[in-house]
Amino acid sequence: MDAAGLDEFVERQRALGAGPAAKPTDVMRLAEALVTRFELAGRPVDLDDAIAAGRRAQQGFPADHPHWAEATGRLRQWLSERHRLRADPEDLDETIALTRVLITARPAGTEPADLIDELGGLLTTRYDRTGSITDLEDVLKASSQAVNKTATHDPAWAGRMGNLAMALRLRFLRTGAEADLDLAVHTAEVSVEYMDPGRSGYATVRSNLGILLRSRFERSGDRDDLDRAIGLYRQAVEHSSADPLTRSVLLSNLASSLHDRFTHAGNDADLDEAIPLVRSAIDLTPPHDPAKGRHLANLSNVLLCRHDRDGTEADLDEALEVLRAVVFSPTATPKLRVTTALVWAGTAERRGDAEAALLALHSAVDLLQVVAWHGLDRVSRESALDDVRGLARDAAAVAVRLGRPEHAVEMLEQGTSVLWGQSLRLRSDLSELAVTEPELVDRLHTARQGLDGRTADDVQRVRLSRLWDATLEEVRGLPGWTDFLAPVPFDRLRHAADEGPVVWLNISADRCDALVVRDGRVTVVPLPGLSEESALERCNTYLESLSYAAQFRGPEDFLVRERFREELVDMLAWLWDTVTEPVLDALGFTGTPGEPLPRLWWCPTGSLTFLPLHAAGHYGSGADRTRTVPGRAVPSYASGLGSLLRARRDRDRTPARVLAVGVAEGDGQQPTLPEVRQEIAGLTAVVPPERLTIRTGPQATRAAVMRALTEHSWLHLAGHTQPDPDRPLHTGIVLSDGPLTVLDLAEQHLEGAQLAYLSACMTTLGSGRLVDEALHLSAVLQLVGYRHVVATQWHIEDQHAARIAEAVYSRLSRSGDLDADSAARALHDALDELRERAHPVDWAAYVHRGP
Numbered sequence: 001m002d003a004a005g006l007d008e009f010v011e012r013q014r015a016l017g018a019g020p021a022a023k024p025t026d027v028m029r030l031a032e033a034l035v036t037r038f039e040l041a042g043r044p045v046d047l048d049d050a051i052a053a054g055r056r057a058q059q060g061f062p063a064d065h066p067h068w069a070e071a072t073g074r075l076r077q078w079l080s081e082r083h084r085l086r087a088d089p090e091d092l093d094e095t096i097a098l099t100r101v102l103i104t105a106r107p108a109g110t111e112p113a114d115l116i117d118e119l120g121g122l123l124t125t126r127y128d129r130t131g132s133i134t135d136l137e138d139v140l141k142a143s144s145q146a147v148n149k150t151a152t153h154d155p156a157w158a159g160r161m162g163n164l165a166m167a168l169r170l171r172f173l174r175t176g177a178e179a180d181l182d183l184a185v186h187t188a189e190v191s192v193e194y195m196d197p198g199r200s201g202y203a204t205v206r207s208n209l210g211i212l213l214r215s216r217f218e219r220s221g222d223r224d225d226l227d228r229a230i231g232l233y234r235q236a237v238e239h240s241s242a243d244p245l246t247r248s249v250l251l252s253n254l255a256s257s258l259h260d261r262f263t264h265a266g267n268d269a270d271l272d273e274a275i276p277l278v279r280s281a282i283d284l285t286p287p288h289d290p291a292k293g294r295h296l297a298n299l300s301n302v303l304l305c306r307h308d309r310d311g312t313e314a315d316l317d318e319a320l321e322v323l324r325a326v327v328f329s330p331t332a333t334p335k336l337r338v339t340t341a342l343v344w345a346g347t348a349e350r351r352g353d354a355e356a357a358l359l360a361l362h363s364a365v366d367l368l369q370v371v372a373w374h375g376l377d378r379v380s381r382e383s384a385l386d387d388v389r390g391l392a393r394d395a396a397a398v399a400v401r402l403g404r405p406e407h408a409v410e411m412l413e414q415g416t417s418v419l420w421g422q423s424l425r426l427r428s429d430l431s432e433l434a435v436t437e438p439e440l441v442d443r444l445h446t447a448r449q450g451l452d453g454r455t456a457d458d459v460q461r462v463r464l465s466r467l468w469d470a471t472l473e474e475v476r477g478l479p480g481w482t483d484f485l486a487p488v489p490f491d492r493l494r495h496a497a498d499e500g501p502v503v504w505l506n507i508s509a510d511r512c513d514a515l516v517v518r519d520g521r522v523t524v525v526p527l528p529g530l531s532e533e534s535a536l537e538r539c540n541t542y543l544e545s546l547s548y549a550a551q552f553r554g555p556e557d558f559l560v561r562e563r564f565r566e567e568l569v570d571m572l573a574w575l576w577d578t579v580t581e582p583v584l585d586a587l588g589f590t591g592t593p594g595e596p597l598p599r600l601w602w603c604p605t606g607s608l609t610f611l612p613l614h615a616a617g618h619y620g621s622g623a624d625r626t627r628t629v630p631g632r633a634v635p636s637y638a639s640g641l642g643s644l645l646r647a648r649r650d651r652d653r654t655p656a657r658v659l660a661v662g663v664a665e666g667d668g669q670q671p672t673l674p675e676v677r678q679e680i681a682g683l684t685a686v687v688p689p690e691r692l693t694i695r696t697g698p699q700a701t702r703a704a705v706m707r708a709l710t711e712h713s714w715l716h717l718a719g720h721t722q723p724d725p726d727r728p729l730h731t732g733i734v735l736s737d738g739p740l741t742v743l744d745l746a747e748q749h750l751e752g753a754q755l756a757y758l759s760a761c762m763t764t765l766g767s768g769r770l771v772d773e774a775l776h777l778s779a780v781l782q783l784v785g786y787r788h789v790v791a792t793q794w795h796i797e798d799q800h801a802a803r804i805a806e807a808v809y810s811r812l813s814r815s816g817d818l819d820a821d822s823a824a825r826a827l828h829d830a831l832d833e834l835r836e837r838a839h840p841v842d843w844a845a846y847v848h849r850g851p
Contacts, residue, residue, distance in 0.1 A: 006037050017053060024060030027053050028071055035078060044085075051078050063105065072102055080122075087288045087331040089129065093462060096122045117146035117160050120167065127170065129290065129333050130373060131387075133380045134458055136170055143167040152194075159201035162191035162208045169212055174383070181219070185212045192232075203236040207250050210236065214257055226264065230257045245291065248284035251277045252295045259302050271309065274302045293332025296322050297340055304347065320347060320356070327363050334370040338388055341367065345398060354402045361395040362407070365415040366487075368392070374422045374451060375465030377458060378729070385418060386769050390508065392416055393605050393772070396515075397508035405515055405522035406490040412504050412515075413640045414487045416605060416772040420639065420783050424646070425485050426452045426468075427749055433475065433484070443471045452749070488642055494520045496641035496648075499851070500599035503583055504640075505613070507532050507606035514583045517641060525586045529578040532606065539607035542571050543768075546794050564794075565841050568612075572840060575616035576627065579608070584632050591625065591632035599824065600633040603640055609771050612793055613637075615844035630835065634828045636848045639774055639782070647787040647851040652713065652752040656818040658687045659712035661705055662696040663719035663735055676718045679759060679802035683716060686809045687818065701737045706744065713752050714818065715786070718759040718801070721777070728767045728775040733760055742780045750785035754820035757808070759801050763791040764847060778849050788823040788850035796845050800838075804830055804846065824848045 010033045016022065017030035034050035037043070054075040061068040076098040083091035099119045103111050120142035127135040143164040150157045168184035171177070188209040195205045210232035217225040233254035240247045255278035262270040281295045303319035306312065323344035327337050341364035348356035371388060372381040392415020396408035414421075426448040434441040447468035450460060475484045496502055497517040504515040509532050514525040545567040584590075589598055602613045614635040617628025625631035638644050662680040680696055693712060695704055709715065720734040729746075732739025758777060766776040778791035790808070807830035812818055827848050834843040 006033070006040065009033055010037055017056075022056075024057045024065075024071070025067065027060065028057035028067070028074075031057060031074070031078075047078065047082055047085075051075065051082065054078055069102065069105065072098055076102070085286070085288065087290055089126070090466065092122065092126055096126065097459070111145075111149070113146050113149035113160070114156070116142050116149065117156075117163060120146060120163055124167070124170065125290075130376055131335070131371070131380055131384045132376050132458075133174075133383060134377065136174060139167045140171060155196065155199060158191045158194035158196075158205060159199075161187055161194070162201065162205040165191060165212060166208050169215060172215070178219070181212070181216060185209070185216060188212050197239070200241060203238075203240040203250060204246070206232045206239075207236040207253055210253060210257065214260065217260070221264075223264065226257065226261055230254065230261065233257055244284040245286075245289065248281040248295065249291055251284070252281035252291075252298050255281065255302065256298050259298070259305060262305065268309070271302060271305060275299075275306065278302060288331050290331045290333065293326050293329045293336055293340075296326045296329075297332075297336060300326070300340070300343070304343075316347075316351065320344065320351075323347065323360075324356075327360065334367055334373075335384075335387065338364050338367045338371060338391065342391075342394075345395070349398065349402065354404070357402060358399060358404060358407055361398055361411060365392050365395055365411045368415055368418050369422070372418055372422075373465065374426075374468075375462045377461070378419070381419060382767075382770060382773075385773065389770060389772070390606070393506055393508045394510065396504075396506050397510040397513070400506070400511065400513055400515070400524055405524050408506065409493065409504060409515055409517060409522055409641070410487065410490050412506060412603070412605065413493060413642055417639045417643075417774050417779075419773055419775070420779065423452065423746065423783055428485055433481070437475065437478070440471055440475055443467060444475075447471065452747070488645075490522075493517075493641040493645070496644040497601075499648075500601065501587055502601040502603060502638065502641055502644065504603045505579065505605060505608050507535055507608060514579070514586075516583065516586065518587070523586065525583050527579060527582060534578075535607040535611075538571060538574060539610050542567060543610060565839055568841055568844070569619055569839075572612065572616050572844070573618050575611060575613060576618060576629070580613060580616040580629050581627075584629070589632045597632065597634050597828075599636070600629075601636050601638045601644065603638050605772055607771060609766065609774070610793075612844050612847075614847055615840055619840055630828060630831070634824050636824045636850060638849065639779065643782065644851050647782070650752075650785070650787055651821070652754060654713065654752060655691065656687075656714045656754060656820070657691050657712040658683065658693070658714040658716060658818070659705070659708045660687075660692060660694045660696075660716045661700050661718070661733075661735070662694075663700050663733075664697075665734075665736075675799055675802040679718050679805050680716075682802060682806040683809060685806075686813045698736050700735045702735050702740050702744070705735060705740060706748070709748055709750060709753075713754045714820070715753075715756040715781075716759065716805070717757070718805070721760045721762050723762050723765055728765070731765065731777060733758070733763075733777070742775065742777055745777070745780045745784055748784040753785035753787070755788040755790070755812075755823055756781040756786040757790045757805065758792065759796070759805050761792060761795040764793050778847075782849060786850075788820050788848065790823060790827055791847055791849065792845040793847060794841075794845045797842060800834070800842050804834070804843075807833070821851070823850065 013026065013030040013033050017027040031050045031053035034046045034053065038046035038050060054071065058071040058075050061071055076095055079091045079095045079098070082088065083095060096119065099115060099122060103115050103119065106112065120139050123135045123139045123142060126132070127139060146160045147157070147164050150160055165184045165188035168180045168187060172180035172184060188205065191205045192209050195202050210229040213225040213229040216222070217229065233250065236250045237254055240250050255274040258270040258274040261267060278295060278298045282292065282299060285292045285295055300319045300322040303315045303322065307315040307319065323340055326332055326340040327344060329337065341360045345357045345360035345364070348360060368385070368388065368391065372384045376384070392411050395411045395415065399405065399408035399411060430441045430444060447464045450464040451468065472485060475481050494517060501516055501518040506513050506515060507530070512527045512530040512532070514527060516523045516525055545564045548563070589600070591597070604613060614629055614637070617631065619628070629635050660680050660683050662676045664676040677696065680694060683692060693708060695708065717733050722732050722734050722739040724730040729742045732741035732744065763777040766774055778789045781789050808826050811826035811829055812822060827846060831843045831846060
């Protein structure tokens with residue numbers, strides 16, 4: 001059929017397939033005609049129209065109709081083709097969903113192995129982009145099922161074994177388990193042995209084995225593995241099919257392995273061969289294919305390597321252009337874009353181009369939101385951030401070295417507490433936008449209602465996240481709304497220090513500094529006595545001692561507790577000498593007797609997030625009070641300048657209503673706390689009875705407390721903490737029917753919440769892996785709305801807790817009403833009495849977070 005005849009046929013079918021009453025068979029013929037015209041003329045609109053018609057037809061056939069499976073399969077094929085051309089993640093999602101539908105439509109035990117194998121490949125593509133742990137688990141499941149459903153004499157068996165080997169490699173890359181790598185190599189070797197020459201997968205299985213041998217070489221340094229991998233790549237290229245995409249991957253793999261061998265052995269011929277190979281791979285790859293980014297990254301590596309060898313400026317110029325292209329490629333994987341951004345920054349800095357280096361660093365930090373995309377489940381997001389932990393701190397250190405401390409602060413603000421930042425954006429006030437764009441606000445509300453909690457399943461979360469992202473992009477395209485929910489620039493962040501200096505303490509492998517925000521600018525106070533290694537070592541010693549002290553609480557465990565007391569005094573002195581004294585001296589905070597102490601906010605990073613900076617100093621008989629932080633300032637903690645700005649903006653002058661919750665009993669493994677009842681009773685002397693709600697003992701259930709939170713602006717929780725260091729989001733306060741956890745609280749959104757007082761042990765203990773994410777009880781209470789939080793860093797003694805709470809509340813009520821904004825000074829002054837006569841272990845656990 002010629003072009004004119006095809007056009008006429010398409011229009012005739014369009015007429016037959018139009019309208020809601022059209023027969024599914026006619027709509028399907030229209031879709032097939034449009035696909036035929038797309039294949040002949042290459043017009044993207046024809047493929048789009050074909051997919052739209054295919055959806056109508058597929059949905060029009062009942063699931064038991066003879067044509068349903070065929071229509072579903074065709075639609076799946078067309079979506080897969082469009083994804084190949086445009087890399088639209090929604091097309092991939094729909095292709096995966098339809099593949100699952102086709103598999104599950106078959107009776108149990110008769111699922112087709114070829115579709116299951118294809119599902120594994122599709123899931124691998126999505127996993128490469130998103131890092132979803134669920135997808136990784138499903139890749140392994142599908143690959144294993146496909147192999148098990150295929151007879152060993154079946155020609156397809158060897159190829160499916162090769163796919164299983166690559167699935168095992170993905171798990172190895174995720175977990176680092178050597179057993180997975182060894183099993184993957186063995187599985188790939190079997191697939192190579194059983195793959196007959198001349199079959200379409202002959203080149204691929206050899207390339208797969210080569211990839212696995214390179215991975216083992218990177219672990220062991222065994223040159224034989226690398227040499228063997230190069231030989232396999234050469235065979236793969238020699239036997240590759242005419243498909244340009246397959247050939248491009250094989251060429252790029254060979255080039256990359258040759259670059260590895262040059263780096264390892266210094267053979268110039270390897271590097272000279274690699275460059276034209278990777279250029280050919282790039283030429284064969286369409287612009288929107290995700291593999292394009294990998295090939296370009298390979299090219300930048302070999303160009304930089306040749307520049308180091310030959311000193312040719314043209315190689316460096318091209319490498320910088322290529323690095324930039326990868327970083328800003330929308331189809332390259334987020335992780336590749338981040339790692340490439342760091343290479344670009346380092347290369348630009350060595351060349352003396354500070355602007356380019358800073359652009360690269362900002363780009364890397366920007367991409368953290370993509371790496372830990374909110375469409376992923378929380379475990380996957382945490383894992384993704386674990387892979388790039390410390391990135392914001394390292395980027396900030398480079399910015400400081402380049403003389404741009406304001407940029408360093410911006411990157412710390414954006415690159416730490418990423419998970420809480422995502423939740424805060426979902427909870428942003430949309431009232432101003434609603435005045436002019438109510439329809440867009442409705443869409444944002446729809447998205448965030450499903451995302452801000454644990455109710456959305458994986459599929460729904462992805463759909464709602466895409467709705468949120470697309471709507472946000474649309475809003476930012478409107479005049480005057482370009483910066484809507486975008487990272488806050490320093491020019492606005494600096495106002496957070498209007499009421500006192502805010503100090504970011506940045507720890508990186510490169511350097512450690514205090515970035516003091518004051519008077520609208522940033523002053524860098526170098527901390528030469530501090531290093532990432534020393535901070536980690538001190539932190540580990542402290543946490544180990546704290547852990548033992550927490551486990552052994554009986555009278556016979558005096559020596560264990562005494563060890564913690566000694567470790568604490570030593571820690572506080574080290575923090576003073578190394579971290580806090582240089583900062584306070586630079587600020588001119590001398591602790592002159594008779595003068596009111598100034599306010600100060602610490603924003604620690606890295607291992608410092610676990611340590612008691614607020615109490616740093618030298619203590620003991622005859623110690624000088626001015627050689628301590630509380631002797632020179634009223635200290636608080638903050639997650640950053642942005643969190644302080646939000647808290648100050650949310651001041652509420654409505655008379656406080658206090659919810660007091662006390663559970664004296666433990667969870668069966670913890671002792672009874674007799675002073676809890678006295679502590680709760682002490683609040684009645686300060687808070688008018690009509691503004692005080694008490695929930696103790698059996699009344700303090702999880703449901704009752706969660707309900708009451710929305711009706712009270714103040715919260716006092718007294719009792720035991722149930723810590724879970726390995727899963728900090730499951731840490732909780734013990735109530736009568738179970739713990740009220742970080743995850744439970746994170747689902748709340750409390751308007752007008754002012755102060756939360758956590759009179760329980762270790763309520764600031766977060767994640768040992770994601771130290772910059774503040775995954776603990778005191779941080780989540782600020783997330784859900786409380787402007788001020790009083791919390792604890794270690795175990796507090798029952799007899800002290802009641803007296804300290806009484807002293808704090810008496811000071812909070814001195815004005816005749818409860819004043820949350822005096823919380824920091826009230827806590828500081830209440831602890832003064834203990835400071836004079838007690839060991840720091842008895843008072844230094846208490847911290848204040850907030851404005």
